[in-house]
Amino acid sequence: MDHDAVASPKFHVPAGEDFLLLSPTAQAYAYRNVDRMFATRPIRRGKTVLPLQRGREISPQYQTDQGAHGVDAYIDRANVAGLLVIKNEQIVLERYSLGLEENLRWSSMSMIKSLTSTLVGAALQQGAISSLDDAVSRYIPALRGCAYDAVTVRSLLTMSSGVRWSEDYTDRNSDVNRYSKSLGDKVPGGVLALMRNLKAEHPPASHFSYNTGDTYVLGCLVSAATGKNLADFMSETIWSPLGMEFDAFYTLESENGQEIGGSRAGIALRDFGRFGVFLLRNGVIDGKPVLPPDWIESAGRRAFAFDAETNRYGATGYGYSWWIDPDDSMVAVGFAGQSLYVNRKARVVIVTLSCQPQPPYSESYRVDLKAEYHAFKNAVLAEIG
Structure with a gap:
């Protein structure tokens, strides 16, 4: 400690290695201050803004075993921030x-996996990636x-690399928390070194296993392919x-280092919505296809199917880094x-940003958050879908 330091204002943020272990109180602060906790790189906006017109406001009502609820109750019950x-x-x-x-960027958590995966489609469209069947080591x-x-x-x-990974x-000793500690410590090359030392558990393409490290590798691949x-x-x-x-931002593995393709980006609420609109438009901007014509259809198709109770x-x-809703819609999901x-069929986009309590804090929380989310989503669709 410097005993001669002047007492100047300082902002306290939680340690980066604790990012997945925060209390609900700390979550709300940390998720809107990710750029104070980790190294970042801006995703620059352009000179014009895609207008989103405002229609008649909806008031969905949904039912749980605890009674009928509206929008305000849903926000309180599900710890919704946006x-x-x-x-x-x-x-x-x-x-x-x-x-x-409105102007604050909230942590995407793993939602950014789905956005990063969309860049693979863009790189494929441009010819920077030759084929999805190319080896990563190429x-x-x-x-x-x-x-x-x-x-x-x-x-x-x-998510079928077959590499053994603990999510x-x-x-604190799981692979995902060792990855998180490396990010918090801003270790140059630390994440790729972690990935290199992992062992194979299944033949590639044979087994779905959720692996945040896989999307880090995917991001490295897009950077390498496109230059x-x-x-x-x-x-x-x-x-x-x-x-x-x-402007949005990607978090980085270290100062001026590789972007983290699979977690912790910072994006404003309406811009998450605009990304959904981009998908509703089949990846076309000003008449120019950014993605291969069949990309979104393929991305939203089940490469692996499983029981809804397992996640x-x-x-x-699960498709191309998109989860598939029971109603066949594409969903980017984050911690x-x-x-x-x-929902491309109904032309509906729903963005939910939250601070859902995690263990051990969730043990005293009496709302079934998964059921709550789907009940509200279904009520929205029933009113406007």
């Missing part, structure tokens, strides 16, 4: 809570000779030409209740 519903490119519901404001020579050597781009997209958020960092490639292909309202969201499958729901 809620946005878009129908036919018109905003029909927009709410902020828990310190979130683009990332540093992974030759390890468990990722024979894994294909498609297997990374569908246990409550275990651009992820933030700039996202800005050039989607963020700027589509007309996002605010936190209640999905029945602690983040979601971007895209």
